[in-house]
Amino acid sequence: MSEVYGWEMSDGPGDYFEHTCDQVFGTVWTREGLSNRDRRLLLFGALAASGQEDVAEIQAGAALSNGELTPHQLEEISLFLCYYVGWPQGTKMHFMFGKVIKNFEKQQAKAAE
Incomplete structure (x- = not known):
């Protein structure tokens, strides 16, 4: 895990x-067959479609911590999802990703001190 x-x-x-x-x-x-990053991308789609931002938030933090995705890529994912799961749900993902990115960047800055 x-x-x-x-x-x-x-x-x-x-x-x-x-x-x-x-x-x-x-x-x-x-x-075999998919990387953890691949699985995480698929999972973001499933979680967005089912309205599970709370679980997606955990996945987003893990993706950043593991270096699987960048903050910019998370932002692109939320925009992409708007077109496939609807703007209301994609927008929820966008704001949640923003919160995760902000926390991640704070942790990175603290670790660099």
């Missing part, structure tokens, strides 16, 4: 979290 997100996530309670993580991160994200 740390390879996908760039940090360790704590386990949730019960077997559900463990089973889900084993399947998603142990199987789906490790299959």
Whole structure:
């Protein structure tokens, strides 16, 4: 999971979290044929289409932290999504990406001190 997100996530309670993580991160994200960046781009489309900005926010932070996408690329993704999932949903993604980018840039500046 740390390879996908760039940090360790704590386990949730019960077997559900463990089973889900084993399947998603142990199987789906490790299959050959697509890079993590490819998977993340596909996931942004699915999350935008289903209105899950909260999950997309986690993915955006991970993409920046892992060097898979740049802030400019996230901005382009939100514009692209406007045409395919609608302007209201694409605009939500745009503002969410802006917040993630701002936080990422603050972290980068702090780390450079």
